[in-house]
Amino acid sequence: xxxxxxxxxxxxxxxxxxxxxxxxxxxxxxxxxxxxxxxxxxxxxxxxxxxxxxxxxxxxxxxxxxxxxxxxxxxxxxxxxxxxxxxxxxxxxxxxxxxxxxxxxxxxxxxxxxxxxxxxxxxxxxxxxxxxxxxxxxxxxxxxxxxxxxxxxxxxxxxxxxxxxxxxxxxxxxxxxxxxxxxxxxxxxxxxxxxxxxxxxxxxxxxxxxxxxxxxxxxxxxxxxxxxxxxxxxxxxxxxxxxxxxxxxxxxxxxxxxxxxxxxxxxxxxxxxxxxxxxxxxxxxxxxxxxxxxxxxxxxxxxxxxxxxxxxxxxxxxxxxxxxxxxxxxxxxxxxxxxxxxxxxxxxxxxxxxxxxxxxxxxxxxxxxxxxxxxxxxxxxxxxxxxxxxxxxxxxxxxxxxxxxxxxxxxxxxxxxxxxxxxxxxxxxxxxxxxxxxxxxxxxxxxxxxxxxxxxxxxxxxxxxxxxxxxxxxxxxxxxxxxxxxxxxxxxxxxxxxxxxxxxxxxxxxxxxxx
DNA sequence: AAAAAAC
Numbered sequence: 233x234x235x236x237x238x239x240x241x242x243x244x245x246x247x248x249x250x251x252x253x254x255x256x257x258x259x260x261x262x263x264x265x266x267x268x269x270x271x272x273x274x275x276x277x278x279x280x281x282x283x284x285x286x287x288x289x290x291x292x293x294x295x296x297x298x299x300x301x302x303x304x305x306x307x308x309x310x311x312x313x314x315x316x317x318x319x320x321x322x323x324x325x326x327x328x329x330x331x332x333x334x335x336x337x338x339x340x341x342x343x344x345x346x347x348x349x350x351x352x353x354x355x356x357x358x359x360x361x362x363x364x365x366x367x368x369x370x371x372x373x374x375x376x377x378x379x380x381x382x383x384x385x386x387x388x389x390x391x392x393x394x395x396x397x398x399x400x401x402x403x404x405x406x407x408x409x410x411x412x413x414x415x416x417x418x419x420x421x422x423x424x425x426x427x428x429x430x431x432x433x434x435x436x437x438x439x440x441x442x443x444x445x446x447x448x449x450x451x452x453x454x455x456x457x458x459x460x461x462x463x464x465x466x467x468x469x470x471x472x473x474x475x476x477x478x479x480x481x482x483x484x485x486x487x488x489x490x491x492x493x494x495x496x497x498x499x500x501x502x503x504x505x506x507x508x509x510x511x512x513x514x515x516x517x518x519x520x521x522x523x524x525x526x527x528x529x530x531x532x533x534x535x536x537x538x539x540x541x542x543x544x545x546x547x548x549x550x551x552x553x554x555x556x557x558x559x560x561x562x563x564x565x566x567x568x569x570x571x572x573x574x575x576x577x578x579x580x581x582x583x584x585x586x587x588x589x590x591x592x593x594x595x596x597x598x599x600x601x602x603x604x605x606x607x608x609x610x611x612x613x614x615x616x617x618x619x620x621x622x623x624x625x626x627x628x629x630x631x632x633x634x635x636x637x638x639x640x641x642x643x644x645x646x647x648x649x650x651x652x653x654x655x656x657x658x659x660x661x662x663x664x665x666x667x668x669x670x671x672x673x674x675x676x677x678x679x680x681x682x683x684x685x686x687x688x689x690x691x692x693x694x695x696x697x698x699x700x701x702x703x704x705x706x707x708x709x710x711x712x713x714x715x716x717x718x719x720x721x722x723x724x725x726x727x728x729x730x731x732x733x734x735x736x737x738x739x740x741x742x743x744x745x746x747x
Numbered sequence: 748a749a750a751a752a753a754c
Contacts, residue, residue, distance in 0.1 A: 314751065343753055366753040373753095396751045488749060512751055538750050559749060591748095 234262035240269050241294055244331040249290070252327060258283030260442035265291050268416055273437035275430055276418040279569070280389070280542055282442045285324050288386045288416045293329045295384065295414075296336055296359055305381025306339075310362045311405060313392045314539055315342040315516060316523060321388065322362045336360060343367045344516030351376055365393070365401035372408065382409040390419035390426050392542055399425060406433045420542075421562075451572035452552075454603035455581045459613050462587035464492075466616040468499050471555055473608050474581050475505065475533070482526065483551030485535045486567045488559060496555055497535035511537035541566040547573060554582035557591040561598040581606065 234257045236249050257265070260278045268274050268291035278284050292308050299307060310325075312318040322340040329336045339353040341363035350367075354376050361368065361377075371377045385405070387393070393402055406415075415434050419426050430437065457470055471485065485500075487493045490511040500507035508522045508531055519539075525531035527546050534540065535555075541563055549571040558564050564582075571578025582603065584592050596602060 347754090364752060368753095370753050392751085398752075401752090490750075541750090563750095 236261075239265045239290075241265070241290055242297065244297070244333065245290055245293055245328060248328045248331045249286075251330075254286075258287075258442070260284055260440065261287045261290075263440045263442075264288070264416075267438045267440070268292075268414070269294055271295070271414050273414060273434045274416045275434060275437040275439045276416065276442070277420070277422060277440070278418060278442035279420045280545070280566075284388070284418055284442075285321055285545075286328070288388070288418070289321065289324050289328050292360070292384055292386065292416075293325070293332065293336065297332055297334060299383065305378055306358055306361045307381055308360045308384040308386070309368075309379065309382050309405070309409065310360065310386040310388065311365055311368065311393075311402065312362070312388045313364065313396055313398065314542075315344060315364055316519065316539065316544060317389065317542075318342050318362050318364050319520065320545060325360060325362065338362060341367045341371060342516070343370075344519075347371075365398050365405065369401060369404065379405070379408045380410060382413055384414045384416065385409050386416045386418075388418050389542065390417060390429070391421045391423060394423060394425055399429065402429065403433075451576065452568050452578045452580050454568065454599070455579070455606045456584050456592075456603045457581065457606045457608060459583060459585045461614050461616065462585035463613075463616055464495070466613040467555060467583050467585065468496060469611060469616060470583055470608055470613065471496070471553060472500070472503055472505075473611070474553060474583075474606070475500075475551075478551060478579065478581075480532070481550035482529065482532050482548070483534070483553055484526075484540060484549060484567075484570050485533060485553045485555050486541065486558070487535065487537065488556040490537050492556065493535045493537050497533075500533055500535065505533055506531060507533035507535055509535045510540055512539050538563055538567070540570070544570060545573075546570065548576065549573070550578060552578065552580045554580070557582060557584055557588035557595060559591060561591075561594040564595045564598065 235255060236246055236257050239257060239262065241249075260276060260282045264274050264276055264287040268288065274288075276284065276287065278287075288310075292310075296307055310318070310321050312321055318340060319342065322338065325336075325338055329338075337353070337356075337358040338360035339350055339358045339362070341350050341361055343364060343366050350371065354371065368377070372379065387402060390402070393399060415437070417430055417434055417437065457474065459466055459470055475483065485496060485507070487496055490513050493509045493511045497507045497509035508525070510519055510522045514522075522531065522534065523540075523544070526534045529548075538558070541558075552568045552571045554564065554567060558567060568578070568580040571580060580603075582595075
């Protein structure tokens with residue numbers, strides 16, 4: 233175990249690090265920091281969650297504190313693939329540079345937010361730029377930026393940039409910065425195209441490979457649910473049953489499509505869960521705000537596209553749900569890697585339908601072992617059909633003349649909440665939606681309230697806001713589920729019954745098979 | 748197949 237104090241960092245930085253509560257460096261930090269401090273290039277092969285950000289931020293601050301600032305010329309440049317990641321780097325730069333006697337200035341250059349603030353900072357001159365490629369080059373083309381003073385270039389998540397088609401931009405940035413500079417280059421994997429890039433632009437780099445947090449971290453208990461149908465409504469039902477049965481602290485629900493992210497988030501809210509969507513079609517303010525809310529624990533369920541699959545550092549995610557099997561097996565690893573972090577244990581669930589046949593093979597092959605199969609009892613998933621209403625909203629048409637919904641609404645089957653955390657069993661089959669009759673005397677049905685959406689733009693202020701400090705958000709809805717009486721719950725709206733969807737497990741006394 | 752990123 234290497235202590236930060238052994239790495240050759242200044243007292244100011246060490247103090248800032250210890251203020252965050254860290255004393256022991258991760259392997260990538262222990263290896264990369266001493267090398268980076270000497271000014272040599274680093275090729276770091278490391279996944280997110282290995283402490284990569286500090287591994288380049290700390291030596292960067294150290295080296296910048298020794299040099300002297302030149303006006304209007306950034307001395308360091310950090311490139312990240314997504315806006316959220318860039319923001320994260322910015323936050324960690326701010327934290328770790330807080331104690332510098334000579335203050336370091338920085339600017340976050342990302343798309344989706346106004347140019348003017350960024351330009352103002354650029355005009356004033358900053359030491360460090362933290363950017364996504366598009367906006368950086370945009371500023372450059374507008375003549376707002378001179379990159380000839382860059383002494384340190386950090387490329388984060390290079391393989392992801394490759395996936396996203398950023399490599400030409402990265403090459404251009406390499407060429408716009410002086411050849412004689414230090415490059416800290418990080419990638420989780422080394423596909424040929426990335427290797428080529430490093431050979432071309434890195435100068436005798438020290439290669440540092442952090443032990444892969446194995447494709448399947450031991451801290452993550454992986455599960456999957458096989459459904460006989462690919463019907464979205466059946467999937468949403470299964471998702472809710474899983475969430476209920478798990479008694480989650482918080483969780484991320486990954487979908488493959490942005491439209492599906494919206495639908496699932498909305499559906500969860502309709503069913504009284506505290507959920508919000510994040511994906512690339514939402515405006516940046518909403519994305520940031522939603523992420524902040526999730527980080528702070530204000531938001532329980534984050535429905536996400538793969539914008540959130542990699543790199544996001546949220547220390548305490550208890551669950552990851554793969555509503556869809558990801559297109560790329562790699563993405564599965566990244567997605568579930570949002571939980572089980574920092575030594576905490578996490579649980580991952582994946583819904584697998586006939587439509588996922590191809591993708592699931594690749595995923596199972598990659599993780600090398602079969603996740604524990606979970607059986608959701610008591611619901612005839614094959615009989616569930618989505619309502620045309622959702623199809624219209626999603627813009628993905630269905631054949632006309634489809635069977636009309638019974639009851640019309642996507643109503644909750646309302647499985648009871650399991651109070652005690654589920655214990656591990658050796659069974660391959662776990663009943664995830666147990667009858668809770670005996671276990672729980674108290675819980676009344678959830679209360680779908682009138683405010684159906686927590687989208688900040690539309691939020692109507694409730695009469696008695698529970699959280700006056702966050703006026704833009706409607707009160708949380710997943711917690712007080714049991715407060716409302718049956719009458720409240722009706723709230724003047726027609727009560728939509730279970731119809732044929734009453735899950736049998738609600739009427740069963742216990743689940744004998746469970747241990 | 749999809750997602751991400753510049754206006």
